[in-house]
Amino acid sequence: MTNCAYPKSWRRTSGWVFGLICAARLISAQAADSSADAYVKKASWAETMLATRAAVIQRLAAQQLEVGVWHTTGPLRSNAFSEPLFPEQAVDLRAKSPGGQSLWRPRPEWTDGRVHMLDGSYRASTYLFRTVNVPAAMSVEASLGSDDGCELWLNGQKVHSHDVPRGPGPDQDRLRLNLQAGENRLLFKIHNNSGGHGFYFRLGQLSFAAVWNQLEADFPRQSGWVRQHLPGGRHLEWLSAAAPADLPQQMIQQTLRELGGDARLLQGELERLAGAKVPADDVRWLELYERACLFRYRSAEVKAINTSAIRRAIEDLGRTFGAQYPRKTEFLKRLEALERRVREMESALAQGEMLKEEAAASLVRDASQLRADALLANPLLNLERLLLVRRKADRLGLPQNWQGNCALPRDGYDNQIAVLAPVRPEGRVATLYQPPGGEFVGDVDLHFDGRKLLFSMPAKNRRWQVWEIGLDGSADSLRQVTPDDPPDVDNYDACYLPDERIVFASTRCFAGVPCVGGGNTVANLCLMNPDGSGLRQLCFDQDHNWCPTVLNNGRVLFSRWEYSDLPHYFSRLLFQMNPDGTGQMEYYASNSMWPNSIFYARPIPNDPAKVIAVISGHHGVPRMGELVLFDPAHGRREADGAVQRLPGYCQKVDPVIRDTLVDGSWPKFLHPFPLNDKYFLVSCQPTASSLWGLYLVDVFDNLLLLKEEPGYALLEPVPVQQVKRPPALPDRVDLAQNEATVYLTDVYRGEGLRDVPRGTVKKLRISSLHYAYPGMGGHIHIGIDGPWDARIIHGTVPVNPDGSAIFKVPANTPIVVHPLDEQGRALQIMRSWFTAMPGEVLSCVGCHEPQNSGPPPEYRFASQTRPAAITPWYGPPRGFSFKREVQPVLERYCVGCHDGQRQHDGKPLADFTAKTEPGWRNFTPSYIALHPFVRRPGPESDYHLQQPLEYHASVSHLVQLLEKGHYNVQLDAESWDRLNTWIDLNVPDHGTWHEHRRGHSPMEARRLEMRTRFANRPEDPEAIPGLPAQQTAYVAPAPLPPRPAAPPACADWPFDAAEAQRRQQATGLAPELKIELPHGSTLEMALIPAGQFVMGAGDGEGETDEYPASVVRVERPFYLGKFEVTNAQYALFDPTHDSAYISVLNKDQNIRGMPANRDKQPAIRINWNQATAFCRWLSQETGAKFDLPTEAQWEYACRAGSATPLHFGACTSDFGQLANLADQQVTSLCRGDSPRWIPCVESVNDGSAVSDEVGKRAANAFGLCDMHGNVAEWTRSVYRPYPYQPGDGRDDPAATGKKVVRGGSWYDRPHLARSSFRLGYEPWQRVFNVGFRVVLEADAAAKLASAQRP
DSSP states (O other): OOOOOOOHHHHHHTTOOTTHHHHHTOOOOSOGGGGGGGOOOOSSHHHHHHHHHHHHHHHHHHSOOEEOOEEEEEEEEOSSTTOOOGGGTOOOTTOBOTTSOBSOEEETTOOTTSEEEOOOOTTEEEEEEEEEEESSOEEEEEEEEEESEEEEEETTEEEEEEOOOOOOOTTSEEEEEEEOSEEEEEEEEEEEOSSOOEEEEEESOHHHHHHHHHHHHHOHHHHHHHHHHSTTTTHHHHHHOSOOTTHHHHHHHHHHHHHGGGGHHHHHHHHHHHHTTOOTTOHHHHHHHHHHHHHHHHHHHHHHOOHHHHHHHHHHHHHHHGGGSTTHHHHHHHHHHHHHHHHHHHHHHHTTOOOOHHHHHHHHHHHHHHHHHHHHTOGGGOOSOEEEEEEETTOOOOOOTTOOGGGSOSSOOOEEEEEEESSSTTOEEEEEEOOTTSOOOEEEEEOTTSSEEEEEEEOTTSOEEEEEEETTOOGGGOEEOSOSOSTTOOEEEEEEOTTSOEEEEEGGGOOBOGGGTTOSBOOEEEEEOTTSOSOEEOOOOSSOEEEEEEOTTSOEEEEEEOOSSSOTTSOEEEEEEOTTSOSOEEEEOTTOOSOSEEEEEEEOTTOSSOEEEEEEOSSSSSSOBEEEEEOGGGOSSTTTTEEEEESOTTOOOOOOOOTTTTTTOSSEEEEEEESSSSEEEEEEEOSTTSOOEEEEEETTSOEEEEEOOTTEEEEEEEEOSOOOOOOOOOOOOOTTOSEEEEEESOTTSSGGGTTOOTTOOOEEEEEEEEOOOTTOOOTTSSSTTOOSSEEEEEEEEEOOTTSOEEEEEESSSOEEEEEEOTTSOBSSOOSSOBOOOTTOEEEEOSSSOOTTSOOOSSOOGGGGSOOBOOEESSSSSEEOOHHHHTHHHHHHHTTTTTTTTOEETTEEOOOOSOOSSOOGGGOOHHHHHHGGGOOOOOSSOOSSOOOTTTTOGGGSHHHHHHHTTGGGOOOOHHHHHHHHHHHHTTOOOOSSHHHHHTSOOHHHHHHHHHHHHHHOOOOOTTOOOOOOOOOOSOOOOOOOOOOOSSOOOOTTOSOOHHHHHHHHHHTTSOSEEEEEOGGGOEEEEEEEOOEEEEESOOSSOSOGGGOSOEEEEEOSOEEEESSOOBHHHHHHHOTTOOOOEEOOBSSOOOSSOEEOOSTTSBOOSOOHHHHHHHHHHHHHHHSSOEEOOOHHHHHHHHHTTOOSSBTTBOTTSOOTTTOBOSBGGGGGGBOTTOOOOSOOBTTOOOSOSSOOOTTOSOOOTTSOOOSSBSSEEEEEEEOOOSSOOGGGTTTOTTOOSOEEEESOOTTSOGGGSOTTOEEEEOTTOOOTTEEOOOEEEHHHHHHHHHHHOO
């Protein structure tokens, strides 16, 4: 840091910018507590503000810091927080890149005291530099915030380093800086692991905060208004600004805009002051601002009086409780009088009258009193005591939404478990238990008898433990419930079970949260006896289990976070299980992008299904959020079962997809407790400036404060009462076993295998997940855009012809099941897992069948057979390793050509040979070369249930190439099985974590010990078992049969565009046809004249299935859709169809993907059967027979007289304006730190990453658009070998077999979209990039045109 060269003129001017930003940088170097005497209280708020500002400015004039503008460079690639980069060696603000670009950029807009977001990049560091000039040596306090970790250098010396995964916020780190006289140099590094990226910096400004705190204490309402109009810490600028200019006028104008038409009189006052040119520091500006805010506040209060909500509650309480609610009539009479007064005041407001302060305040008081009287008379509130947690408001003790308690500070809290009695605003809060050393206390669970409770608190060894105490709070009743052994484990968040056992969360699973690199330790649910004995692990989940509670039926409800190939921002769902761990299944929100998180769910008393819960986001506010009533009986996806958001009477719940879902939503809630299905106790913060208090909330939109306390948050309300104990469900486990039995009724039932014909599923593949250890984990660790977790392959089990199956699986293991077709390929992927307990018989109906449906009544074959053992997959269970499982296949069949030496068209072929040294990020070099040719879900695919075969091996270029007989390579069955399995498992490279890390972790032994001790699973997933030797000797393929030197001769072909148009005209038919569809839609078609052409590849570069080429004659003219059928057109036939989204790769996805379901995009994920059904519907609608084109019709129309590979030329042509193919845009699907691996033509930019609106690119000579690319298209023909023989029945719609798809798509490079290129898919298969266009014979078109003429 020796080359800090600033021009002298910059030094003279850089620290001083006119206006608010300048003044914010005149920073006092006094300690925070010495600034209190700068506060000058006067008779009014406006006078106090002006006098205090003057005092602060005078203080700043005595001692100042000259703070330079921030300069920044980055983000710079950095694999580790500790990795030093060039700014740490020297800072030269004049430095340039090799391309002549300045490395450092000034950012004068970055003012101190606010969070600033940076350009994000995964595994990267951003550096910030500035100077600080002081007249004399001094010590000042610096306050930092960062996402993720940060380091700070002062004058070349590192003075701070904090490596931590977090989001940016104020005052996360504080330190004192010893500044030298004159210039000081600050270098600030922000290292980003993943996700967002930002920083916070504040230097010596705590004095402003201290002054403001005194202002806020004396004038809380006015201070809150200023905070609202100057958010993000800008309220402190008021104090520090030497010349506030028109700031008061700006705040007045903003207030008047918020008032709208109600502000006419106040607007006049503003204009009079401005017209009189009243000085900016005149008290009348602030007095007008105060009056405007007070008017807004009172008018808002009047408008917020919800008499309808009060009436609904009074009437409901009267109906529900009858004589127990005796004052109903009185309350309704008072309400009628109140409603008259409200109407009168609203009328005055509408006429532009100013509210009279006393009248408005009186009306609000009377409304509040009536609401309180009516709601406090609720018999459900006849409670002697209410249990709660009282905690200082400046340290709420809430983990972030990706964390558990182990991420929280253990102590430093002012908190107690307390009791409110009576349950009224005037009730007294008495301490039940206060920890001796300021430890955290919380996660309260009251026993069913109301005499004792469980809670979480760190023990003497600073590990979290579960504790119990009696309701008398006596020291004798306090005991630590969870044992200290093991000593390196945290236990917390417990609940009583009906049989007196206890369920709690524990970090003994020794897993790390993958999305933060294992920086937070996972806690899974465990079970133990009341004395701590009999402890065993129940859940074996990738990520946290939170908030266990007991449902009314005796089962355990909890939140489970899972993202095995799913977007981790959106996958905290509700789960349920029996108390012994059996019957684990979803309760709400699987395959749902909303809500991101569900916390603190509790069952509604006496209801079989409803729960009340808090929903929250991923990043943003911790744990708090909106209050939602769910009823899974109405549905379990997104908002299907969201009965109501509270408040939100009769309002539809909108399932918004957003990362920070609830940050801007008020009121915010925590810890709901249902009194019945309509009334709830909850901790609530109604507005940003409100306290966290205890409230009564109801479904009628009433929010009644029961208790609040200045400076404290009142949390976790629980009535102290005996409650009905749910049934104690008997254990269904046999701990002497280490297996479980799975009974599958019918694999074809449910949406998971929709349209898959019976008999297709032959086997189920069984694998399991091996999660990351603490301190490790990530989305590009096990594979490149592959799985988050290592995959352990076990084997297969059979499926009966009726779709039933019964088989054994290892217990206490996260199991993944894939239904396999005859070729051993997964027809659907399971992006989750299930866990069965020892001896459990786990039953499921089908594949993603609705949980609210029952099993079929008919006899199932599996019910009469013994459970099948897993047939091993070429050896014992083991982590699937590319090097061990797939590399031998490459050695045997591929390296003869793909040896790193040979070239094709002047370019080197991919090198598939085995290497001794790893490649990029320690991945296998041949893996790096091969994986781009496989389509897979990656780490985070669209969370909605994917279509069957969405990622089937048949849609991957690798498999398509091999199935076409790539240079006559013929794989044996085992080799195909290995490739298919690799694809289905999401293309992992490493089979163990130590291979990824190139070394073992102590956490491996700790997890193995815990799994052995508490789950009876002594198998080491990091072990690499000996396997039978595979054949690796290279097998040279037989030579390809000779191809003709030239295509067959064809008279009058090829021809040019002019000839194509002449031939159209020669038919005497209209060259274009527009067919009217319902709802004003139009289907445009182009005339294709009769003729002959050479069908197939004639250039020697085609695939085997394109030979031999032959002359084919199209006997009659026909009309073909100018465009592919669009989503809007297809919706006329099937409004339920959704072409959905194309998943993007990498992590941190906050969308479902890139949309493919816009109206003008072509309909995709339409199988052949659906396409032909559309044609039948269209025929019925129009009276003319529509169909899919035959393969010959399609190629003839596509070529439009051309003999080149593409109708516009060679495959090397620049297709940017001509076709939507795999170009540089498609690589935008690879985001963040993903390498841009999707095969494409990088030199071309066609403007589209996925399918685009039809017709945007140039048509061919016949007037057809998108024949190459955009989406591939179904034809009528069966996929059969050439030569093409139209008379052999292949064009008969009744013919069975795979159907031909033509044209390529946005995902395909030009050679895969040639006029002659063919693929074949099953007619029931929905393909991610396949749509269709329709054909109409010319004679039928003529009749139709005649019929549609007016």
